[in-house]
Amino acid sequence: MDEFFIKPKIKFGVDSLDYLKNLVAKRYFIVTDSSMVQLKLIDKVLEKLPKDSKVEIFSEVTPNPTVEIVESGLKRLIQFDPECVIALGGGSPIDACKGMLYFEKKVVKECSGGTELNRHFIAIPTTSGTGSEVTSYSVISSGENKIALANEEMLPNIAILNPEFMKSLPPKIIADTGMDVLTHSLEAYISLKGNPFTSALAIEAIKLVKENLLDHYKNPLELSQREKIQYASCLAGIAFNNSSLGINHSVAHTIGAKFHISHGRANAIVMPYIIQVNKNAWQDYANISKELGYKFSNVSEGKDCFLRFVEELKKEMKIEQSLNQLEIDFSDFKLRIPSLIKDIKKDICTEYNPNDLSDEDYVKLLLKIYFGTDEI
Structure with a gap:
C-alpha cells in the first residue's frame, strides 16, 4: 500500500513568528548555532516567547553536526526538561535538534519500560535549502562518514517560514x-x-x-x-x-x-x-x-x-x-x-x-x- 504523509503544520509569511506569542509552555529549549546568537537573530525568537518563560539555549551546533554535538545537546536537553523545543538555523541546527529528540525518546523509552515522550517541536529555518523543517530525515557526521537517520518521530509539530531570517545570507x-x-x-x-x-x-x-x-x-x-x-x-x-x-x-x-x-x-x-x-x-x-x-x-x-x-x-x-x-x-x-x-x-x-x-x-x-x- 502506498502512502503520502503531510506533517507539520506550516506557518509562513513576514508575520509568522507571531505564532510564538500564543504558546502556553513555560520552559523552552532552543537549539541553534553561534552565528544565530552573534547576529542576534535568536532575539527575534526570544522577544516573541511568553514573558514569564524560562529558556535554555544550546548554540554549539556546527556545520555538518557531529555525533558528539548531538550527545552534548542531548544531555542539556534532558537536564533542562523543556515543554517545547525550538530549532533555529539552517539544516545543521534542525538536523542536530532532530537527532537529540530522537535519541532522547529512545533513551526514555528503554529506561522507563515503554513510556512515550512527546515534546512540542518547532523548526524555524533561516536558510532555504535542506527542507529539514518538514522532513523525517537527519544527517549526522561521525568522523569522515555521514549517518542519515530516518524516522517519522523526528518530524516537527510546527514549521515557521519567515523570510526575514534570510536577509543576511551571503x-x-x-x-x-x-x-x-x-x-x-x-x-x-x-x-x-x-x-x-x-x-x-x-x-x-x-x-x-x-x-x-x-x-x-x-x-x-x-x-x-x-x-x-x-x-x-x-x-x-x-x-x-x-x-x-x-x-x-x-x-x-x-x-x-x-x-x-x-x-x-x-x-x-x-x-x-x-x-x-x-x-x-x-x-x-x-x-x-x-x-x-x-x-x-x-x-x-x-x-x-x-x-x-x-x-x-x-x-x-x-x-x-x-x-x-x-x-x-x-x-x-x-x-x-x-x-x-x-x-x-x-x-x-x-x-x-x-x-x-x-x-x-x-x-x-x-x-x-x-x-x-x-x-x-
Missing part, C-alpha cells in the same frame, strides 16, 4: 542552499518511489527555483524572490520526505564528508554527471524541461535542455564544475574510491535511484566528477 550560501533545493526537487521527481503527489510538489519547486533563484542570489534583500525560494525549499522537502532521494545525494553525502565540501555545493557539482548516468530517468528530465517551457524534438534533447539549465545556473552562481577545481589531490581521491563506493551504496538515498549502478559504473562516475568531463 551569495555563496544562497547558491549552495538553492542548488540543494533543486536537487531535492529533481530527485523526488525521478525517484522510483515517486507518485503524483510528490511529482506535483517537485515540479512546482523546480519552477520556483528557475524563476527566482538567480534573482535571489543577485538581490538577497528583495522579499519576493527570497520568499518564493523559501516556499520551494519547503515544497521540495515535503516531496522527498515521501519519495526519498537518489544517488545525487548519496554521492554528495559521501564526498562532502570525505573532502569537507558543503552539502549543497557537493550536490551541485555532481548533478550534471548524475543526470547523464541516470538513463532510466531521461524521460523524466525531458518532462521537466517541457514543464519549464523548453522546446525539443526527442527525449535525449529534452534531457539536454534540463542539463544546460543546470550548468548555466551553476556558472552564474560561480559553482565549480568538478572536484579538481576545489584543488582536491587526485592521488588521495583515487585511493579513496573503493571506500567512497562502499559508502555510496549503503547510503539510504541510493535505494530508489532510477538506475542501479555497478562498481565499475561508480568508478567511471567518480572520475568524471573529479575531472569534470563526461568522456571517461
